[in-house]
Amino acid sequence: MEAWAVKLNTRITGALQSISFSRRMLFVGGGQIAVGGVLIGRLGFLSIAENEHYQLLSESNRVQLIVVPPRRGWIIDRTGKPIAINRSDFRVDVIPEQMTDRAATMATLTELLALTPDEIDRIDREMKTSKGYQPVQIAESIPYERYAAVTVRLPELPGVQPQRGFSRFYPDGAAVGHLVGYVGTASAKEYEKDKNPLLITPGFKIGKEGIEKILETSLRGTPGGQRVELTARGKLVRELTPKPDRSGQTVQLTIDKGLQVYAARRMGDQSGALVAVDVVTGDILAFVSMPSYDPNSFSDGIGRTEWGMLSKDDHIPLLNKVTLGLYPSGSTIKPAMALAFLKQGIDPKRRVHCAGGYQIGNRYFRCDAAHGSMDMHSAVERSCNTYFWATGLITDPAKTTEMVHYLGYGQKFDLPISSQRYGTMPNPEWLKKKYDREWQGYDSANTSIGQGYVLVNPMQLAVMPARLASGKLLQPRLLMGERRQPPPNLDADPAHLEIVRNAMAAVVNGHGTGVGSKLPLDGIQMAGKTGTAQVFRLGLRGHQSNWALRDHALFVAFAPTDKPRYAMGCIIEHGGFGASAAAPIVRDCMTYLFDQQKAMDMLGPLEQQWGGTLAERTARRAAAIEAAAKATLGRSQA
């Protein structure tokens, strides 16, 4: 023990100890002063150098901005009738931080609002990720009775906020589904992209599809803000000056709502698309893809069952067939072909004998009938393939296909639509590039009757007759506000156009393939062209029922024949002959434009036969979906 001690010869005395004490006192005192200096320095640093930074933090602590979502702009039709509006509704949110007993509050809310396990699951997930004063939606679009039930029990439900809000409402439901798209809550990905706090405000919806998505910036408006002073626990201390919100702009479409709804109803349960275009302006009057979903049910938040049923339907209600559906044009290409032949100097009086088919190389192409001797007029009127095969062989395929493309087939249009598939109008150069082979006689043959590589979308089916009818290079437009140049004349001889138009008029009013679809109107005639597209490669779409094996029915038309005003293109998937499925629909829609009452009268009996109007059938389907959802739920709970 002693060995450890320092060996010191000098004995440490009291005096020495006193000196040592003084020295060490000085050291301790110095240390204290140094620490005091550091403290004062730190205090000065925090309150002078960092003052601005911390003032900002303190302010952002104190003041919270509660986003007041703006009302979404309306979407109206060309005459101002509403297509998409906002409906006042009731909603219930919670602020998780303010909840004292989550389990009890949630139990009460579940009972009061009849929340489903699906919803409770979602709420739980959102509550876990919610930060600060960020509210979480419990339920929206709830009936007044339930809203009132929550309101009266509010004192025992801290953190619960019953509110009045607005939800998107589409008065015409499924009839405008693919046109306007729908709105929905922003996804996590969308929020990550622009970090806008508005996107995670409960009840705020953004456009997810169609016009709602494309024109989001105009429709959204500017959010208001309620600046509030909050305690750390989220208790409101006082409200500071609010910033008013600005509603989104109203968007006016060129759509004629009456026609849009009529066409949608007229299509019944068939799968197809119809586009109507104003021949003078290029305005799109109808933009119908059926069957459609009800955008209202998306705006309320679509259930899993409904989504499942929609996506499994072989009529693909979730596909916008107007811009995304591609079909062989079939014989609807023939008027454009005729114009191309005329331009290359083919005499319209030149006759071709149809013996029921035509030999090209070592292949025999079969016509629908033995039409006998055909000139251009009768070949279009009666849709004789032989004439077009034979004439296609003596003309330049490059020039021919270019003219058809010029008239609209395979063209992309500048429209406020999220995605367009614009198909293919093949030509020799394209063929060389794509398949590395020369254009053959059978390519001309296939193309001249709208088969082979030819793929068009329904929008093009309407633009082509519109251009033929007007003689102008019309561009379709969907937005009313846009100013634009008057369309230039088509690069075609007016006399040639006249020949083609007359032939199309004969299709419906002469001895043609569409005589069954004459307009039931005095003094107004419709010109058109039927088309029947073979359905190739059936396996591609994955359904193999008999319905799926049938040909697509197409019809393009304009009216009146003497002074064209409207043009339409229609495709009914697997409708069989164009004359039987598509033409009557176009006829009735055309009729609607000239005589609404007559058109409605014709629709009545049909709808009776189909089991109710579109709205009634949609409602019935919704009920079926709900029942199915309950059944699944019951099973999973059992």
Added chain:
Amino acid sequence: MILSAIIPQPLAKLPWRLIFLVMAIASFGLIILYSAAGGSIRPWALSQGMRFMFFLVIAISMSWIRESTIKQAAFPIYGAVLLMLVLVEMIGFVGKGAQRWIDFGFIRLQPSEFMKPAIVLVLARFYDLLPPSDIRRWRAIWPAGLLLGVPAGLILIQPDMGTCIMVVLGGLTVMFLAGLPLRIFVGGGLAVAAALPIAFSMMHEYQRKRVFIFLDPESDPLGAGYHISQSKIAIGSGGIWGKGYLNGSQSHLDYLPEGHTDFVFATMAEEWGLVGGLLIILSFAMVIRWGMMVSYRAKTRFAQLTAAGLSATIFYYVAINLMMVMGLAPVVGIPLPLVSFGGSAVMTVMLCLGILMALERQQRTSSRLEG
């Protein structure tokens, strides 16, 4: 002097400068507590004021105790406090949980609080008894180490890191001033540095978290770093002149946690700014300087060591608390004496000041006798 003529002798002999200083600090504390409660003397300012008055009276009465009495009482007091610590530990063991209190029914005592002055007294007494020639020997170290280590260990396992640090620092200061070889402190410091990782591995989860947060408070500003972040925001946003009395948004809107206890300095700095902060720091500096002067002027070794140790204890209180609220030290739960709400700190500091006043009185009387 006229004043001394009218004021009765016993009163005139009190160290009035110190008493005024302490009363000024405490009054400022009450003003802050009034604001921290949202402009109300309840629940904190009133009871704190009464507590302060009570302990002030005790401290002043203590100033008549003679040094020899204190000297003789040093070991018994230490023994009693140590016994209470063991008792607390046993109650805690039986009750299966952290236990810092002994509940006597009418009063709850936190014995670790008494250990702060007690350790100073007992070590001062120990080195007073030790012959000067032995100061560099082993026997100068191990008993002191034991006297310090046992209570420190007991407090650490309570667990009460803050108090443990205070007790150890107070004890070490006395040992340092007693004249133990410097290399013990240098070597000890190195040993502590080497042992830190081991100590860290033995810490409770919440203590470890505090260390992490101290090293990087911004890593989790809403979670465990919340205290330090919000405290710095309060102090920093106060600026030079503060936001004005009763206008501190951090404390009034509850963003600042413990705004009336450990983080009372932040509450004050937000409303009074740098100026208020300097006022408090300098006031405490004067109190501590007064205590150090008592030690410096002391005639006996016991008085020297006791006065210095007690002054150092007050210093550690203030320094550690301020470093904590300004983000220079981990959150260890040490209040700002005389200002923070709570009885323990007031009691400890007033006991320290009482003993200091007693020692100071004896200096004056003895010097008068000599002079």
